[in-house]
Amino acid sequence: MGVGVIPALTASEGIEAISNHQPDAVLLDVMLPDMSGLDAFKLIREKDPRLPVIIATAAGSSDTAIEAMKLGAFDYLTKPIDVEHLERLVGHAIQSRRLASVPVGMNNLTKPEDKGDAFVGRCPSMQEVFKAVGRVAQQDVPVLVRGESGTGKELVARAIFQHGARSQGPFLAVNCAALSETLLESELFGHEKGAFTGAHDRRIGKFEQCNGGTIFLDEVGDMSPLVQSKVLRLLQQQKFERVGGNSTIETNVRIVSATNRDLEKMCEEGDFRNDLFYRLNGYTITLPPLRTRGDDRVLLLQHFLAQLNKELGRDVNGVAPDAMQRLLDYDWPGNVREMQSVVKQALLHCTGPVLMASALPAEVHSSAVKPRSDSHGVTSATERGEEHPQQGGTSDEAGHAAANGSAASFASFIDDRLVAGGGELYAETLAHMERELLTRVLTRTGGNQSEASRILGITRGSLRNKIRTNGIVIGPDITVKQ
Numbered sequence: 358m359g360v361g362v363i364p365a366l367t368a369s370e371g372i373e374a375i376s377n378h379q380p381d382a383v384l385l386d387v388m389l390p391d392m393s394g395l396d397a398f399k400l401i402r403e404k405d406p407r408l409p410v411i412i413a414t415a416a417g418s419s420d421t422a423i424e425a426m427k428l429g430a431f432d433y434l435t436k437p438i439d440v441e442h443l444e445r446l447v448g449h450a451i452q453s454r455r456l457a458s459v460p461v462g463m464n465n466l467t468k469p470e471d472k473g474d475a476f477v478g479r480c481p482s483m484q485e486v487f488k489a490v491g492r493v494a495q496q497d498v499p500v501l502v503r504g505e506s507g508t509g510k511e512l513v514a515r516a517i518f519q520h521g522a523r524s525q526g527p528f529l530a531v532n533c534a535a536l537s538e539t540l541l542e543s544e545l546f547g548h549e550k551g552a553f554t555g556a557h558d559r560r561i562g563k564f565e566q567c568n569g570g571t572i573f574l575d576e577v578g579d580m581s582p583l584v585q586s587k588v589l590r591l592l593q594q595q596k597f598e599r600v601g602g603n604s605t606i607e608t609n610v611r612i613v614s615a616t617n618r619d620l621e622k623m624c625e626e627g628d629f630r631n632d633l634f635y636r637l638n639g640y641t642i643t644l645p646p647l648r649t650r651g652d653d654r655v656l657l658l659q660h661f662l663a664q665l666n667k668e669l670g671r672d673v674n675g676v677a678p679d680a681m682q683r684l685l686d687y688d689w690p691g692n693v694r695e696m697q698s699v700v701k702q703a704l705l706h707c708t709g710p711v712l713m714a715s716a717l718p719a720e721v722h723s724s725a726v727k728p729r730s731d732s733h734g735v736t737s738a739t740e741r742g743e744e745h746p747q748q749g750g751t752s753d754e755a756g757h758a759a760a761n762g763s764a765a766s767f768a769s770f771i772d773d774r775l776v777a778g779g780g781e782l783y784a785e786t787l788a789h790m791e792r793e794l795l796t797r798v799l800t801r802t803g804g805n806q807s808e809a810s811r812i813l814g815i816t817r818g819s820l821r822n823k824i825r826t827n828g829i830v831i832g833p834d835i836t837v838k839q
């Protein structure tokens with residue numbers, strides 16, 4: 358996995374190693390020569406309550422691990438250890454450590470010498486966001502972070518946690534769109550042994566684990582009605598039951614949630630509970646789309662150039678004027694995340710010290726013809742070409758022109774890459790095809806994701822992830838029926 362490992366044979370050796378090396382995660386056995394795993398866990402937790410600890414336990418003796426999870430351990434593994442599961446858990450633990458501990462540097466809240474993730478923003482609307490974070494972080498109210506995909510909602514959630522009164526407590530993130538209803542319910546609330554097929558042991562959920570801390574519910578608009586009602590009760594009473602359990606458990610968590618969906622409209626249409634919306638929305642912070650952030654776009658380009666030059670071992674220190682113009686003309690449907698990925702792709706294709714327009718990915722080029730969203734708000738390079746008014750004609754003709762146009766743009770995409778020398782052409786071409794396919798199907802279904810996932814033969818969750826990772830925007834001005 359590319360992680361360094363520091364072994365320790367006793368609890369006291371381990372605790373000393375934690376002080377000396379400040380690891381990102383701890384793998385802790387429960388059978389230790391000098392003390393019980395639970396006592397070792399308590400000592401580790403006293404030192405650093407945010408350090409993710411994964412407990413390893415023998416099959417059939419998971420009680421200690423479950424006890425530790427109630428006290429905030431990250432997760433547990435049963436022996437014999439399944440290496441793939443171990444890798445996954447360690448990966449999640451490191452990511453969780455990063456979310457909780459790497460400081461988010463907002464200009465007006467942290468000093469320049471602070472190391473961490475820069476939250477770049479000088480335009481008035483971003484300054485308002487930073488001020489709002491400053492205002493609300495110390496109040497223990499639920500916060501709803503809104504904004505299109507890739508605008509920085511997770512950074513805001515981390516900043517609220519880090520500047521809040523619970524900053525010494527745990528911070529756990531759950532993506533509500535990534536899990537099926539049953540798995541999400543169990544992830545959030547835990548389950549009792551035998552609650553459903555495959556529930557071999559009791560499991561402690563994130564709300565219980567995160568007691569005293571902050572939980573980040575990402576894509577909160579994707580929760581099913583059942584999970585919505587359980588979260589509502591939790592917000593009202595700070596009480597819940599594990600799935601399949603009778604005893605009521607109390608917890609004390611602060612909820613920061615995020616969504617790119619139109620929750621008001623979802624409430625009107627009965628897809629989201631009104632009462633939950635008001636509870637989650639103690640305070641709203643809305644991130645502006647990147648295309649409205651003026652000169653921040655240049656600041657962000659410089660920021661990503663510097664960051665990615667370092668990461669990729671490149672030394673590209675300028676942007677050619679025509680490349681800059683294209684980057685500024687582009688409307689960034691996938692916002693800051695898309696800019697990060699465009700700069701990365703451009704650096705990989707760049708051959709000299711200056712970033713030339715030819716190194717930019719195809720979607721940025723096709724926006725040179727000023728884009729507009731289609732009537733369903735689904736935008737992509739291809740759709741923009743397709744709907745360009747100059748193409749004229751009937752909608753059928755436009756459709757054929759679009760099909761030919763996409764074939765041509767696809768061929769030229771491959772040709773451009775061949776000229777640039779390739780390197781990752783297979784992966785890039787598949788990504789290009791995927792984006793093309795998704796935007797066409799979503800346009801055909803009028804933005805209806807259920808219908809689109811049926812046509813595509815993939816689950817809705819998987820479609821949502823693909824929409825997100827491909828930076829496809831289904832705008833707020835359309836009716837998106839789930």
Ligand SMILES: Nc1ncnc2c1ncn2[C@@H]1O[C@H](COP(=O)(O)OP(=O)(O)OP(=O)(O)O)[C@@H](O)[C@H]1O
Nearest residue numbers: 475476477505506507508509510511512693694825
């Ligand atoms: N203003 C910014 N300055 C620097 N980096 C940023 C900024 N905004 C976003 N990023 C970076 O862009 C990426 C996407 O940000 P983030 O995950 O916070 O977006 P999001 O709105 O939560 O996305 P999604 O809706 O898809 O979950 C991250 O790598 C983040 O660090």
